[in-house]
Amino acid sequence: MTKRQRYSAEFRTKTALEARREDLTTAGLSRTDGSHPTMIGGWTKTATANMASAFDGVSSAEPTISERNDAKLHARIGHVAVGRGALPEASGLIPGTGGKTR
Structure with a gap:
């Protein structure tokens, strides 16, 4: 039985942004990054859905x-x-x- 690969949030974000840029297909990205195309599609949907929270006026970056x-x-x-x-x-x-x- 193989061990499940865990991807960091930075990796998922970078891959989702590359998929949104559409320079490569999800199949091409999966070959270069080593992740599955279905996972890249899910990461892209999640990133797109959560983009609005970056502009909601509440800045969580400032401590x-x-x-x-x-x-x-x-x-x-x-x-x-x-x-x-x-x-x-x-x-x-x-x-x-x-x-x-x-």
Whole structure:
């Protein structure tokens, strides 16, 4: 008994878009990608049906940052900025550098 092939979402999307472009037939795509033509047809139908959700106005690509995380990030940025400001002063304390900075 053979093991069922699992295809990633990226692979299915890429193949469905290639099928929509119609440069190759589904049979030709199946030969190059190694998937079955019926599967490519299903992926293309699913991609076409779900295209409208990409333009529905709700952007799921932007992560929401809570006020607490925002405050943590600003504190971390301040901490890093203060640390970087102290580096040139500390380099003068290293023997052999002569107080030179880059």
